[in-house]
Every structure is written in structure tokens, then in C-alpha cells.
């Protein structure tokens with residue numbers, strides 16, 4: 001066996017330039033895959049955490065049917081006090097949940113006494129909100145985070161009103177019974193808009209919402225949950241679905257609906273596209289490895305026909321001849337992977353130290369911090385090596401099946 | 412005891428509709444420790460003959476026994492095993508493995524065809540390299556030595572597995588006259604020393620003086636057998 005490997009290995013040196021070129025092509029494919037996955041992955045993770053941490057949270061719970069009528073911000077489809085208690089008990093028992101918070105979403109008018117405009121408002125409990133959406137505060141363009149009696153104005157409205165921090169404003173809203181109320185508030189800050197469902201909302205304190213909407217009891221439109229580990233998303237989602245989904249109302253309809261961030265953010269489809277592209281690049285890699293290795297190995301068998309004939313005449317078994325070529329192809333794959341991985345790591349390192357930023361939507365300076373996991377490297381190498389073996393199978397079998405007389409007659 | 416026994420062998424090649432009778436009703440016996448030559452003009456059937464003796468091919472009709480084995484009964488892999496076990500080959504174009512050194516080429520059959528332990532292998536290879544006068548060149552690669560030297564290495568390689576028969580199809584055709592003569596002499600010497608039967612083909616009628624038995628074939632038919640008594 002060792003001798004077969006030795007011969008296979010030395011065979012790479014027969015056509016140095018050709019072997020080198022093939023290894024180079026394979027390495028280039030590996031580089032393309034790893035660099036893309038690392039970079040796109042870094043971009044994707046950045047965007048996901050940006051979206052979940054700056055507004056959505058990882059998972060949200062609403063009253064059944066709420067999300068599909070989100071545009072109207074219905075106040076008659078809230079989660080009521082008794083249900084909140086039941087739900088809170090369940091949430092408290094799930095260890096993967098880091099924290100959760102309540103929100104009331106409402107539509108209304110804001111007026112600075114000169115002009116007015118419609119606005120969508122999210123009423124939050126600041127201390128809890130910060131735990132669930134730690135980046136929310138980072139969206140403050142100026143001013144301070146929220147206290148009772150204050151409002152965080154979305155930047156579009158602030159611009160339209162030419163508002164300054166500390167200005168007075170009135171929020172007017174209609175409650176579930178149809179009565180209209182107003183509440184004077186002070187502008188404590190201006191929020192940067194982001195892509196996403198509540199990306200252009202203003203923020204007020206939860207208690208202020210209760211008073212303007214004349215809610216006597218606790219009522220919430222939305223519960224946002226943050227997990228300790230983002231990777232537990234699916235797991236917690238199914239736990240919640242099972243435990244909360246089984247809570248039914250008098251008409252035997254479920255009370256709650258549960259959504260992961262993916263179902264709530266349009267970025268999910270972009271994240272999916274990134275994954276698709278990364279798959280696509282892997283398929284191209286497979287093509288590159290397949291074609292280039294098969295090509296050189298077919299050439300090699302053709303060139304060495306006579307030699308194969310002679311070792312076959314001497315009694316070398318077909319299986320050994322096959323192995324000889326298999327190893328040769330395998331070496332091309334292994335070398336290509338190793339060199340590709342080394343170059344990729346260097347490239348990724350360079351991207352990291354050169355602080356390259358890209359812009360996406362309103363995020364103008366997303367710092368690219370490509371990271372590649374050992375699993376990704378391993379997977380890529382495995383794909384290459386596996387495909388190399390597939391590519392060399394046909395030529396190797398062809399070589400092992402050569403009739404020695406025919407092969408020896410070749411010139 | 413006969414190493415090779417042919418009984419009324421015919422070999423027909425079919426090329427499309429055309430049948431080429433490469434060998435016609437050949438019967439002969441070759442016994443141990445002989446230095447045997449097949450002589451004949453181009454296309455007479457020498458290679459065809461040696462391919463049959465070398466268990467690389469099967470006769471179209473007639474029976475051929477090589478070392479008491481009816482070779483037409485063997486399948487592809489069995490024939491390969493048989494060749495590895497009992498036969499040695501020397502080729503016109505040497506067909507040494509260019510990526511291996513002289514030493515490794517001679518060692519090759521001992522690893523790839525027979526599995527011989529390292530120490531015994533080394534002794535065997537070195538003694539054979541010594542016998543063919545290539546010991547001092549053992550670490551060179553094949554393209555660093557001359558044609559005559561290549562054929563000496565090929566002879567050593569053919570003998571490593573202690574074959575009963577060594578088959579050589581025009582082993583000297585690619586060599587100049589002097590090298591050809593030396594190679595011939597070497598084969599003859601080893602043949603008598605080791606007791607291996609050498610069967611080779613050649614165009615060269617002058618070779619007759621060197622060999623024990625000469626078969627002359629023409630147009631696929633055996634026309635003459637000469638035995639030279641020492």
C-alpha cells in the first residue's frame with residue numbers, strides 16, 4: 001500500500017506544471033468558497049443581530065392573527081392580563097430565555113402644535129426593553145433614552161417637524177372603545193430608522209400608553225423574547241409552540257401566535273439568498289474540481305497506457321492499478337484543499353485587518369469581519385476530496401481494465 | 412518436463428469482417444533452463460506467440476499449457492496472478508517506471524506483485540542489480556541512464572520474482588549493436604546461472620549462434636527448429 005502511495009505521489013511530478021495548475025485551480029475554488037462563506041456569513045450575522053438586537057428580539061408572541069393585521073395595529077387583539085400571567089409562567093420556566101418584555105403598539109397622531117402627522121408608536125418598558133433589544137438605544141441619533149412622559153421620535157417625523165430635543169409634543173390616539181385622547185410628551189431623543197417591521201416607529205413608555213388608551217388592566221400587543229444563545233432559536237420556538245399553542249379560548253381556538261425573527265423581518269429572504277449563493281458557489285467548486293481533476297487523470301491514463309500495460313503484464317492486479325490512480329487524484333484534491341485553505345485563511349485575515357466596510361440599506365458602514373469555522377473548512381475540504389475521488393474513478397477504472405496486449409501495442 | 416506445451420495452436424485476429432491468421436497450427440514444447448529464440452520477419456507472428464506464452468492472450472484454438480496450466484481456463488485476474496507468480500517480462504521499449512529509481516524499479520514486482528519482507532527484498536534487489544552490473548547506478552532515475560542500461564535494469568526486474576520463464580519480445584530492437592550483444596550475453600549467462608528459461612523474439616538471424624533453440628516462423632507457421640548442442 002505504501003508503495004502504491006509512493007508511486008502515486010511521484011506521478012504528480014511527471015507533469016509538474018500540469019499538476020501545479022490543477023492544484024491551483026482546485027485551491028482557487030476552495031478560496032472562493034471559504035472567502036465568500038466567511039464574508040457573507042459575517043455580513044449576514046451582522047444584519048441579523050442588528051435587526052434582532054435593535055428592535056425585534058429573537059422571538060415574538062402576539063394574540064392570534066395579530067401579525068397579519070400588523071398594519072392596522074389593532075387594539076382589540078391584545079393579550080389580556082390573565083393570559084399574560086399564564087404566559088409569563090411558561091416563559092419563566094424556559095432556561096434558554098434570557099429575558100422578555102411587553103410592548104403595546106398603537107397608531108395615532110403626533111402634533112407639535114403647528115402641524116401634525118400620523119405616527120406608529122411602540123410603547124415599551126425601557127429597562128426590560130434594553131435587555132431584549134440591547135441595540136435599540138444605539139439607534140438614538142441624539143438625546144437620551146426614554147423615561148415616563150417622554151417620546152423617542154422617529155427621524156422622519158423629527159425632520160419634518162424640525163424638532164429639537166426637549167420640545168413638547170402631543171400624542172393623540174383612539175382607544176379600543178373609540179374615544180380619542182391626547183397626551184403631552186417631551187421629546188427625549190430621535191431614533192434612526194432601520195429596515196424592518198417597526199423600524200420607523202416612535203417609542204413611548206408603557207405606562208403612558210396605558211393611560212392614553214385608558215387601559216385599566218394590563219394588556220400587551222407584543223411580547224419580545226431574547227435567547228441566551230441565538231442557536232437555540234428553533235428549539236425554543238418549538239417549545240413555545242407546544243406550550244403556548246395548546247392554550248385555547250372558549251371557542252377552542254389558540255390564543256397566541258409565535259414567530260421567530262425570520263418570519264417578521266424582510267431581511268430573512270436576503271439571509272436566505274446569501275445561503276443560496278453560498279450553496280451555489282459550492283456547486284461551482286464541485287464542478288471545478290470534477291472537471292479539472294478528471295481532465296488531468298484522463299490525460300495521465302492516456303499518456304501512460306504503455307506503462308500501465310507493462311505493469312499489468314508483470315502481474316499487477318487491476319485493483320492496485322486502480323488504487324494508484326485513485327491516490328493520484330486524491331493527492332491533487334488534498335493539495336488543492338490544503339493550499340486553498342491556507343490562502344483563504346490569509347485572505348480572511350487580510351480582510352479582517354484592513355477594516356473593510358460595506359453599506360446595506362441605511363447601514364452605511366457594516367464592518368466586514370469574515371470568520372470561518374473549522375466545520376466550514378472541514379466541510380469544504382471534504383467536498384473537494386470526495387469530488388476528487390469521484391472525478392478519478394472513471395479514469396482509474398479505465399486504466400485497470402486495459403488489456404495489457406492492447407496497451408503495450410500503443411505507441 | 413515441459414514448461415510450455417503447445418498443441419495445434421491457431422490464433423486468429425478479427426478486424427471487422429477480415430480474419431487475420433496470425434498463427435497456424437503450431438505445436439511445440441519448451442523445457443526448463445533453455446535460452447530460446449523466435450526468429451522471423453516482421454508480421455510473422457512472433458509477438459502473437461510470445462503473448463500467448465506470456466499468458467497475456469488466449470489461442471483461438473488448440474491447447475496451450477504454461478507450467479502445466481491450461482491458460483484458456485483462466486480469467487483476467489487469474490491470468491494476472493499467474494503472470495505475477497510464474498513469469499517475467501522484458502519489453503522492447505524497456506517500460507520502466509520513470510518516476511522510480513533503478514533500485515525501486517527492480518523492487519517494484521516484489522512489493523506490487525509479490526509481498527516480500529523488506530530485508531529479503533533488499534538482498535534480492537541488490538544481488539540482481541549486481542548481477543546485471545547496475546549496482547552503482549541504483550539511485551538514478553530511469554531517464555538518467557542509457558538504453559542498454561535500461562534494458563539491464565529491465566532484466567533484473569524481470570528476474571526479481573524468481574520466474575520460471577522470462578519472456579522478451581525483441582528486447583534488443585531499440586539498442587545499438589554493441590549494447591544488444593551485451594544484453595543478449597547477460598540474459599544467456601543469467602539463464603544458465605539461475606536456471607530460468609528465456610524466450611525472446613528477434614529479427615536478427617545472427618543471434619542464432621547465441622541461443623540453445625531457435626524457432627523460425629514465417630507467416631504464422633513454424634517452419635524450422637534448430638537446436639545447438641553445446
Ligand SMILES: Nc1ncnc2c1ncn2[C@@H]1O[C@H](COP(=O)(O)OP(=O)(O)OP(=O)(O)O)[C@@H](O)[C@H]1O
Pocket residue numbers: 424425426431432433451452453454455456457458459460
Ligand atoms: N491485435 C491485432 N489485431 C489484428 N491483427 C493483429 C493484431 N496483432 C497482430 N496482428 C497481425 O497478426 C500478424 C502477426 O503479428 P505479430 O505482431 O505477431 O508479428 P511480429 O512477428 O511480432 O511482427 P514484428 O516483427 O513487426 O513485431 C500480423 O499480420 C499483424 O498484422
Ligand SMILES: [Mg+2]
Pocket residue numbers: 457458459580
Ligand atoms: Mg512483434
